[in-house]
Amino acid sequence: MDRASHATTGGTAPGRGLLRFLTCGSVDDGKSTLIGRLLHDSRTIFDDQMAAVRRDSLRHGTTGDDADLALLVDGLEAEREQGITIDVAYRFFTTPARSFIVADTPGHEQYTRNMATGASNADAAVILVDARKGILTQTRRHSHVCSLLGIRSVLLAVNKMDLVDHSEAVFDRIVADFLGFAGQLGFASIMPVPISARYGDNVIHASSNMPWHRGPTVLGHLETIDVDHGRADMPLRFPVQWINRPDAGFRGAAGTVASGVVSVGDAVIVAASGQQSEISRIVTFDGDRQTARAADAVTLVLAHDIDLARGDVLSHPQARPEVANHVAANLVWMGDEPMLPGRSYLARIGTMTVPVQVSTLKHKIDVNTLDQRPGRTLRLNEIGLCNILFGQAVPIDAYAANRRMGAFIMIDRATNRTVGAGMIDFVLRRATNIHRHSHLINKQARAARNHHKPCIIWFTGLSGSGKSTIADLVERGLHAEGIHTMLLDGDNIRHGLNSDLGFTAADRVENIRRVGETAKLFVEAGIVVLCSFISPFAEERAMVRGLVSESEFVEVFIDVPIEECIRRDPKGLYAKALAGKIANFTGLDSPYEPPVAPDIRIDGLQDSENVAASRIIAYILERCAP
Amino acid sequence: MTDADDQKPRAPAAVRRAFRQTAATPLAEAIRAYVRQDAGAPRGANLSPHLRALENEAIEIMREVVACCSRPVFLYSIGKDSTVMLHVARKAFHPAPPPFPFLHIATTWDFADMIVFRDILAPELGLDLRVHTNQDGLNRGINPIASGSALHAQVMSTEGLKQALDAGSYDAAFGGGRRDEEKSRAKERIFSFRDAQHGWNPRNQRPELWNLYNTRVAKGESMRVFPLSNWTEMDVWSYIRAEEIPVVPLYFAASRPVVMRQGAMIMLDDGRLPLLPGETPRMLDVRFRTLGCYPLTGAMESQARDVDDIISEMSRSTLSERQGRLIDHDEAASMERKKREGYF
Incomplete structure (x- = not known):
């Protein structure tokens, strides 16, 4: 030729x-x-x-x-x-x-x-x-x-x-x-x-x-090569990208058709909420259209004024995507820091941004042999099959069926870097969130019975900063005021619930995740729960904060310089660590990220433990007043 | 229009043409007709599937910025790429107008016709146009003739841009850059992260997968966003022809006064360019492939009177688009250096 x-x-x-x-x-x-x-x-x-x-x-x-x-x-x-x-x-x-x-x-x-x-x-x-x-x-x-x-x-x-x-x-x-x-x-x-x-x-x-x-x-x-995307033959998926509302007379959902075809008059449903409506117009700068197909960037106007926002996915009622928060996915790790199961990251999926964590690394994949290898973390350029838990239910299709609906990226919350790329394999559990049973006795009912609101008081600081001592004093004071309390600290948790965990970064993350979930249950029960943990990573503290509503989390930073903690060394731990007998010791060979904007900061060099406790008690009594 | 029509490629001969701009077309008239988009306007009817795909992608990118960033701004350089991007912006947010301000960094050495074009187009479209010039650079007497192209670009373009971005606290800036322009641009992300000093670190770019753009920045950091990343020079001209978008007449050949300098044809746009010994201006039929500061922008001899001529001339050309730009020849890898310092 x-x-x-x-x-x-x-x-x-x-x-x-x-x-x-x-x-x-x-x-x-x-x-x-x-x-x-x-x-x-x-x-x-x-x-x-x-x-x-x-x-x-x-x-x-x-x-x-x-x-x-x-x-x-x-x-x-x-x-x-x-x-x-x-x-x-x-x-x-x-x-x-x-x-x-x-x-x-x-x-x-x-x-x-x-x-x-x-x-x-x-x-x-x-x-x-x-x-x-x-x-x-x-x-x-x-x-x-x-x-x-x-x-x-x-x-x-x-x-x-x-x-x-x-x-x-x-x-x-x-x-x-x-x-x-x-x-x-x-x-x-x-x-x-x-x-x-x-x-x-x-x-x-x-x-x-x-x-x-x-x-x-x-x-x-x-x-x-035949580029048969076949995207137009697949079920309709329209992730809403931006609500276009220039004035009271127009409200349209702008976005790109991810797959399928949509026409004026079609019945459509919002995947996550189940609300239904009908396409009344397909608007473009070049004039209204009857039909839009995969890859077209258009603006859809619905016949009814239903709740619709960025992140929602429109589909035809007879072919809806799954709505799930727990999936199995292949994850390519791209971050310099290793992936830590249990750590809270952000995911971009479709047009949504949601919290996400790897709940389990099922196995790593050796890409040279395709063999499966056990592992706890993924390092840069490693690939693994993971169970992924999104912070809320997300409309999805498997990646193999629909690239645009089954792909997500993971973003580090602190650095904003893109650290992972995921491809959803299958849904693990149907999300029950939407139809979650609403119990008759709820948090509000229990709070009313207790005559105060519940919350988490989260004490963070270096070992030897006096967290536990202050937390004890605070609990005693609150108890005297008739507040229902519970105290969780490293010692009572690590000897029981978390006795299987060590002190690597991955284990520290899992430790705090379990504590957070436990504290959340106490909050549900209407109790003021005091948590005293070194909790060195800002991301895990943020993760716990995200488990309850904003007013239910009080971060208390016991701020004592490392030199002073080493001088005090109440348990003799620093001496051992400095002698090389304890590895991964926070402040020495494992990092501590101090809170940037704690609700309460205690200057451990200036304030006595009693002064600190009184300040915290006053703050909590006001916060938890019915 | 049926779907079948939509898929069929159209030969240029069959294209419906209401508007044929040349160097002689009265600009105000041409721009007003374009702004109205009346019944005679092509409104996408002439777009090939390929151009439509590029347009769809650019629209998605622009919407993403508006949905995710708090203070976007559109860098309007008045050139063909910027003007195409402006056209895409009109499409992306219709029926709303583009929901961000437009920023022109004026070095005071732009071709006079660029400013004329800008000052008709912006009010006709009702754009919120902001013009910024690095006053400090002017006071220091920086200019392309005495200071040299590198220092002039650094101070008047790059520093001027940083001043304006800082002053507006913009967290995202649209630029018309394309990956086919230059080697270091080929590695640029669509959403290109810049640190608080506006620096670009080519070895530390965020991976960019699918259409899932990571738009997150901390305070002071920003994004440069390039919706036309995947367009080529040919795509841009084909799109201008298909959508009948007016451009600065300097792109069309006309008889203009030029001198030869450092191997480039420099046009005497005003009286500020001193002639060197032995230089005599000549009237030649020339046009420009790119526009910028006139003493730094080389013309090419051409008979291309309209967009059709430009496209057929480009098909035969053996020289690249940036060949006329003195600024890129300063040193090897000069574009990469400038970008690291915050150039667009």
């Missing part, structure tokens, strides 16, 4: 429409060179860019006197200096047949998160293999990440065929190896192509060096 006719960039968006694909492979397999070659041979590279590449090739190039096409793609200074690709880069080119967006993703093991990023929006993957090296550990890793992220079309590019004398036997062996392990990955199509990216063989033009290859070239195949 004459591919020379492809050499043009004129026009935009022809026939088949856009294909988003990513390239992945190990270091030096030639990904950047392949993309450079595609851009160069499809004439997307301009003369001044090529001149710059020739200049740079003399400084950084690895191809001798030839222009190093990889330099077209490796954009960041550090990459050019080190000759590697460290971040996802997006490239664009157009042929008469279709437009392409290429995500170039790094081959280094430590950058799996970037690969997952590139794969999340891709329809197809080009997986590169060095003909001299064959299938490597990283080939398996990248293939698995592609599979996990829902990519169904794979082009296996066996590169550097010029270095193995264009041998058909070498090619066949590598293809057989790949098919051997990729069989379990659920790819719908795998197209192997022998290439030499450096010289352009079988990239755009069919190679005369490999007349035995009867299949397509790389571009030839990419041009024909």
Whole structure:
């Protein structure tokens, strides 16, 4: 086939429409060179860019006197200096047949998160293999990440065929190896192509060096991949993105149709609340429409004035998504700090932002072998199957069925960094929240009987700061005032309920989670519950605060400098820790994050324990007055 | 229009054309017709499936910012990309007007025609336009001729932008940047996190998956948001043609006075550019692929009188869009350096 006719960039968006694909492979397999070659041979590279590449090739190039096409793609200074690709880069080119967006993703093991990023929006993957090296550990890793992220079309590019004398036997062996392990990955199509990216063989033009290859070239195949999103044939999902209410006369739900088709007159239902209405208008700047389909950004006007907000999902009543708060999901960890089960993070799912925690790490997945490994945490670039608990019921579909409804990201509450990417596998428990039974005797009824409101008084501070002593005094004072109290502290909890936990970061998080849940039950029972725990992490304290209503949580910071605590050392613990006999000791080799805005701050150097207790008692009596 | 029509690619010849802007088109008239969007306006009818997909994506991004950020602002540079982004903003929030202010960082060296265009378009659309100039830089006498392109850009563009963003306490700023423009832009996120000093750290970017954008920032930090990230230069012109969006006439060829300097054709836009020994201005048919400070922006010889001509000329061109920008040639990786310092 004459591919020379492809050499043009004129026009935009022809026939088949856009294909988003990513390239992945190990270091030096030639990904950047392949993309450079595609851009160069499809004439997307301009003369001044090529001149710059020739200049740079003399400084950084690895191809001798030839222009190093990889330099077209490796954009960041550090990459050019080190000759590697460290971040996802997006490239664009157009042929008469279709437009392409290429995500170039790094081959280094430590950058799996970037690969997952590139794969999340891709329809197809080009997986590169060095003909001299064959299938490597990283080939398996990248293939698995592609599979996990829902990519169904794979082009296996066996590169550097010029270095193995264009041998058909070498090619066949590598293809057989790949098919051997990729069989379990659920790819719908795998197209192997022998290439030499450096010289352009079988990239755009069919190679005369490999007349035995009867299949397509790389571009030839990419041009024909059928991007059957099928999104329009799936059930309607419309996540409400923004309520457009410019004046009293207009109220519309702006958003992008995630899947399916919606028409004027359709009955629709809000997934979480079950409220129903009807589509009265589909509004766009270009005029009202009768119908909107998957990927259309529109504004829906409903016939009834029902409660509707960002985060809600509209569907047809006969095909609703599940509404659940407990799911099993594959989680790719992207944070520098390890994932801690029980820690409260934020999740972005659809257009919702909700609290989320990993309730259980069921197993880690060894992406090289697909073996399941036990583990308590996930570190950067590790993948695991987890039970995920959302802070509220969320409308979802499984990721395999609907990418837009089954994907979520996890965000660290303190740093706001994106630390995880999740793909929902299945719902663990139907959420009972919506139809939760309302008991006749509730918190309010118990509070009325007790003649005071309940709350949690949370004492935090270093070991030896005097938390427990002050908490004792406070409880005694409150009791004398007729307040119903209960005191939870490290000693009575760690010897019983939490006797299975140690002092690693993961165990500390779980310790506080259980204490929080226990305290919440006491609050339900109408009791003022005093909790005295070092509780070093701000996120866990925030998590407990989130378990009860805002007025029911009082944070008391017993502020004593570490030097003073070491001097006091009432239990001799600091002496032991400093002698190396206790590991993970807060303030020494384990961090303490002081509260930024506690409800009460006690200056442990200035205030006596009795003065401190009186202040807290006065505050609580006012807060809990009926 | 039926769905079947919607899917069919249209040949440019069949496109319904009410409006053909050239360098000679009276701007006020063209802009007023565009603002009205009356019965003759294309209203999406000429969009290919590919352009429609890009438009849908850009609309989703813009809505996301308005839903999640407390003080967004739109960086309006008056160029073609900004003006396309403005058009998308009109679509995204319809029937409401775009619910944020527009900010132009004026260096005082913009082409005069850019300011004319801005000052007709903004009031016609009823935009809340705020113009900021780095007064301190002016007082220090910074200008592109005496100070050099690098210092001028640093002080008048980057510092000016930071001043205006700080003054407005904006937590998100829309920019018209595209990934195909330049190598370091290709690695830019759609939601690009900036620290409290507006710095960009390319080695420490948030991973960006699916359409799930992490919009969270702490006090003082901000986001630069690029709704046109996935558009190419060709897409932008094809969209301008399909939607009949008016642009600054400098994009169209006309006879203009230019001198050759450092390998670029510089237009004498006003009397402030001193001629060097041996330089004689010549009248040539030229146009501009990008717009900015006129002493730093090279023209190209061209006969492209309207958008159709531009598109066919671009199909034949062998030079990239930023080739006319002196500012990018200062040093290798200069764009990355500028972005780390807070440039757009």
